[in-house]
Amino acid sequence: MARWAPDTRERLRAAAVELFVERGFEATTVSDIVERAGVTRRTFFRHFADKREVFFSGDEIPRLAAAMIAAAPADSPPFDLAWTGLRTLAAGRFEPRRPEIVAARRLIELEPALRERDLQKQADLREVLTDGYRERGIDALRARIVAGVVVELLQAALEQWAADDTGTPLIDHLERVRAEMALVLDVGGPR
């Protein structure tokens, strides 16, 4: 038998999310979390930089996105590449986990501290994408713009999907948001 129970990090995450759901983020202290997980306060802060971070600790999207960009064929136009990635993630990572994602978004919406950290995570993803594009030789401004558009597109689609109880798949929301964005930017344009 191991000296410490395994998966300390995961036990902390699970305990934290349970408590956040039960009594809210503010009303849950780090002491409450570590008590339920059976470790000390110090251990919590060795795994997570702060109380908000534990809530987002499972997020694999930036890593997956970076891998997808790096692995894509060299001649893919930047947006097409991201679009394929969005569809893959929508079907494989988001759609099967709809209940947890909707629950998490509900907590984020009603807790300003979590909302801020969520926005930071979006900014992190934008930066990962920008760097990935630049490493593929894409011009710096274009890399930044594609990344910005992709993150905004994903975010808007996720909002619609989470608020929509008709069962419309995330991919359909992505399509709709993409079409709307293209329409918006075409106004007054030439061609």
Added chain:
Amino acid sequence: MARWAPDTRERLRAAAVELFVERGFEATTVSDIVERAGVTRRTFFRHFADKREVFFSGDEIPRLAAAMIAAAPADSPPFDLAWTGLRTLAAGRFEPRRPEIVAARRLIELEPALRERDLQKQADLREVLTDGYRERGIDALRARIVAGVVVELLQAALEQWAADDTGTPLIDHLERVRAEMALVLDVGGPR
């Protein structure tokens, strides 16, 4: 003579920004700020919800943006309306204050806590714009998308402008970012 010196809020803001520039955000305590402004800690928290908030307290953009949307001719297409607003703000509010804005952005970049709050302020602006559009009868999804695109466009242009020491005006960066966004979304599209 009044019992209290006037403009407590503004004195606190000025003292805070001075100290943030002198020794950094983390290294400045609320006690430092109130000492310089000549009030007590409790008074600080009556004016500002937290230490980050004092840094952004002068931001008038959401109010101006809401007023512009409300005052625009009823038949303006949503994006055209925002585009006019962006050009007006760029010339009237941003360009004349380049030094302060660049200095503020520098602080925001190197301080994660300020970065998070800055992203929250962008989200607030997005929401103000969305609401403004919806009040003009724009469809909810379209309102959300136009607002998202406009905020992302402004943010990307501001980044380029602040990093660019050749004196290129913000309006030119806005044009460039807009063109790049349109290009990105046209890839693979019909027409």
Added chain:
DNA sequence: GTCTATAGGGCGATAGAC
């Protein structure tokens, strides 16, 4: 693991403006 600085909020007292 314990200790401490700091953020941030609760509450009542106080002192001017009106």
Added chain:
DNA sequence: GTCTATCGCCCTATAGAC
């Protein structure tokens, strides 16, 4: 008198230092 802003001391919890 009412209203409003400040003060001053209370407290807890976070987060980092030792």
